[in-house]
Amino acid sequence: MADKSDDYILWEAFRNGDEKSFSSIFNSYVQELYKYGSRFSEDSELVKDAIQELFIKLYNNRSNLGSTDNIRFYLFKALKRRLIDELSQSTNTISLSTLSLPFDLEHSPDEEEEEWETVVKKKKLKSALSQLSPRQREAIYLRYEAEMSLEEIAELLDMNYQSARNLIHRGIDKLRKTLLLVSLIIFFLIF
Amino acid sequence: MKNFEIYQHYTVENWLDDPDFIQWIKNPEENSNEYFAQILKGEDEAAETLQQAKAVLEAITGSGKRLSDIEVAHMWREISQSTIHKPRIWKALYTKTVAVASVILLCLAVSIVWIFRNNNELQHFAQYLSVDSLQEIQLVMPDKKQMTLANQTEVKLNAKGDMEVDMPKGDRIVMETEGNSKDICQLIVPGGKRAYLVLTDGTRISVHPGSKVVFPIQFALKQRKVYLEGEAFLEVTKNPSRPFFVQTKQMEVSVLGTSFNVMAYPKQNTQSVVLVTGHVKVKSENGEERRIEPNQCYTFDKNALVDKIETVSTDEYTGWKDGVLNFSSEPLSQILEKVSNYYNVSLRYSISTMNTIRLSGKLDLNNTIEGALKVLTTVAPIEIKNQNSQYVVNVKP
Numbered sequence: 063m064a065d066k067s068d069d070y071i072l073w074e075a076f077r078n079g080d081e082k083s084f085s086s087i088f089n090s091y092v093q094e095l096y097k098y099g100s101r102f103s104e105d106s107e108l109v110k111d112a113i114q115e116l117f118i119k120l121y122n123n124r125s126n127l128g129s130t131d132n133i134r135f136y137l138f139k140a141l142k143r144r145l146i147d148e149l150s151q152s153t154n155t156i157s158l159s160t161l162s163l164p165f166d167l168e169h170s171p172d173e174e175e176e177e178w179e180t181v182v183k184k185k186k187l188k189s190a191l192s193q194l195s196p197r198q199r200e201a202i203y204l205r206y207e208a209e210m211s212l213e214e215i216a217e218l219l220d221m222n223y224q225s226a227r228n229l230i231h232r233g234i235d236k237l238r239k240t241l242l243l244v245s246l247i248i249f250f251l252i253f
Numbered sequence: 254m255k256n257f258e259i260y261q262h263y264t265v266e267n268w269l270d271d272p273d274f275i276q277w278i279k280n281p282e283e284n285s286n287e288y289f290a291q292i293l294k295g296e297d298e299a300a301e302t303l304q305q306a307k308a309v310l311e312a313i314t315g316s317g318k319r320l321s322d323i324e325v326a327h328m329w330r331e332i333s334q335s336t337i338h339k340p341r342i343w344k345a346l347y348t349k350t351v352a353v354a355s356v357i358l359l360c361l362a363v364s365i366v367w368i369f370r371n372n373n374e375l376q377h378f379a380q381y382l383s384v385d386s387l388q389e390i391q392l393v394m395p396d397k398k399q400m401t402l403a404n405q406t407e408v409k410l411n412a413k414g415d416m417e418v419d420m421p422k423g424d425r426i427v428m429e430t431e432g433n434s435k436d437i438c439q440l441i442v443p444g445g446k447r448a449y450l451v452l453t454d455g456t457r458i459s460v461h462p463g464s465k466v467v468f469p470i471q472f473a474l475k476q477r478k479v480y481l482e483g484e485a486f487l488e489v490t491k492n493p494s495r496p497f498f499v500q501t502k503q504m505e506v507s508v509l510g511t512s513f514n515v516m517a518y519p520k521q522n523t524q525s526v527v528l529v530t531g532h533v534k535v536k537s538e539n540g541e542e543r544r545i546e547p548n549q550c551y552t553f554d555k556n557a558l559v560d561k562i563e564t565v566s567t568d569e570y571t572g573w574k575d576g577v578l579n580f581s582s583e584p585l586s587q588i589l590e591k592v593s594n595y596y597n598v599s600l601r602y603s604i605s606t607m608n609t610i611r612l613s614g615k616l617d618l619n620n621t622i623e624g625a626l627k628v629l630t631t632v633a634p635i636e637i638k639n640q641n642s643q644y645v646v647n648v649k650p
Contacts, residue, residue, distance in 0.1 A: 081337045084336070084337065085329065085333075088329060088332065089325075089329075092320065092325055092328065093319060093320060093325075096318065096319070096320050097318060097319070100318040106318065110320075110324070110328060111422070111423075113328065114328050114331050114332050114422065115422075115423065117332045117336070118332055118335045118336055118424065121332075121336035121337070122335075122336065190312070191312065202313055203313065205269075206269060206275070206310055206313050207313060209275065231266065234265065234266060234269060234309060237309045237312060237313075238265050238305050238308075238309055241305065241308045241309060241312065242305060
């Protein structure tokens, strides 16, 4: 992860219209943003478009942007806002609060043949993940996949530090219990 | 990595907050593998919680979606075209120029009026740029400033005389103009590209690859007139008091309100008009005026100076505007000609051989030329080779 002062300098250069800084910001974060965005929508074109538009808008408004020493967080937040707008338009919902935005933690299934045990495990895992709320899934994703701090997660999810912490704690607990159950079942089935 | 002792009292959450542990799951290395394998072997509480934490983290993280290098490059191209490589916006130029150099503009305006006084004013303007010399769509403004547009861009003139350029990705550039009917613009569309033009009266023109349309920013009071070289599909807004004219080198199509396709490539011997709805009148160089009904195709041969009218299926002539080529039991030679025309590439084949193969179906024109040709090779018994920047089509041996 980039150093804070590095981020600050890079961002300032970009705000002053430095093209190299702009492309370097894009290249550093495009994959992570896409990964994060794909959890909100399966439509990869929509996610790609949202990222493109985000960068175009950033560049065209660069003189009005505030400074930041955490570019990654800035981009995550901006992309989320954009996706909320985009998804609330496409589903024709009148008001879609951030609370009801779907968030998917599932992985696309692997092509190769898998062992029976793994298949059962994955199925159980799927149901375990589906028992979590979308916000819980998002919080857990941000914590363990994107490795964000609790402060950052709290701000992205628009809640206080303690609630974010509890949200993750309860989610992990639920996952742990379900997974434990799975391994026990497998154990009994095998022996 | 920490001492084993500390891990003895770790809960699952402690593990999940441990950077070494997370690093191990996400990027396992020989070193860390060995280290954590040792804990797992312990079969104590630490091994138990580690096992659980591992299962949870593996469940959450994992591969996920990734963009290919090509996708990333493509996205960057789209972004840079709208940002750092954006064509200078005319609005800024225009308003500034108007304020600073109105005298010069006035002189220019007078000379434009002078030049375009004669009947072929639009045609004259069309000689300015050749389609074949271009790779990208160009919009030429009255002061000859050029703007490069993305494929499938829509250029729209509103009643105030502002020009709105809508890029396919949702970007919009608005240019203010004087709204003068003497101000003439040109839209030039090279091979493989499409563009759309909406005029002040709401008339919509889909411009075929390899074509150019010359149009005024504001129509004159008594008539509406555009000049076309190449091919276009027009949906003309009805206005009986202001007839609409499409001028080509050899024809003049006059309409009141209707939709039709005009083909008038300078290099081809025949020019044609296919009518979808309404009525049009065509007057060609032989001086005769013909009235065409819907589903009819009027063809004029400029060498023989003769014309003919036949009934056709209009889909085959107008599908390109929506990005598809429709054909029903059409000889392959004609299909290849359309493909070569759309992409502005040269295809070499024997007409008599290709006439023996007939195809029905749809071809997606949003493909690249390679993509389109590949589709043809899978449905027809042909093979296509690229030889010296020319595609050679042969029947499969």
